[in-house]
Amino acid sequence: MANHDGANEVFLALADPTRREVIRSLGSGPASVGELAQPFAITLPSFMKHIRTLEDSGLIRTSKSGRVRTCTLNHDRLAIVGDWLKEQRRVWDQRTDRLEALVNDQEETR
Template sequence: MANHDSANEVFLALADPTRREVIRALGRGPASVGELAHPFAITLPSFMKHIRTLEDSGLIRTSKSGRVRTCILDRDRLAVVEDWIEEQRHVWDDRTDRLEALVTDPEETR
């Protein structure tokens, strides 16, 4: 159940396009909140809500040095998404394999 809850937190955080863009930007390396917020036409307080959501989900970590808050992507946390996708891939591969066998093997229809 804990893993299921963990996946829900991560997928909820990734549901928003702004947060996905932040994750994409952090994939290139750490960045300050100001640098990350620059391309978006939203207020800094609104952008900070996105940062808090990503931080609460564990996808990013932040640290403050003076007045600058720097964000770092936690790549290990993305493994939750990768694991879920891999699990789904196996389910659908099994289903399509059975369907293919049913369609191509005349003995299967009996």
């Protein structure tokens, strides 16, 4: 797969279950890093590496107000995953349609 608009970075960022859970949580709306980190049994510096990876991939945006860093999901970047899956579904539907046609043709010739 070609790296269309950073798809490789998006998929790499989503390869980790902690980061996928952060994305899932942000689907409900913006949240502070502290709120996002709470369910995980890792140190805040380790969690911040996940946040930086998500931010570098463009999946989230962060903003700081005082001492609070708030994360927001970038839906446009996340759409890369949906677009890729849609294309894969189209390809596999075509393949299974051809296989079905082949099987039907063989049954008719019997």
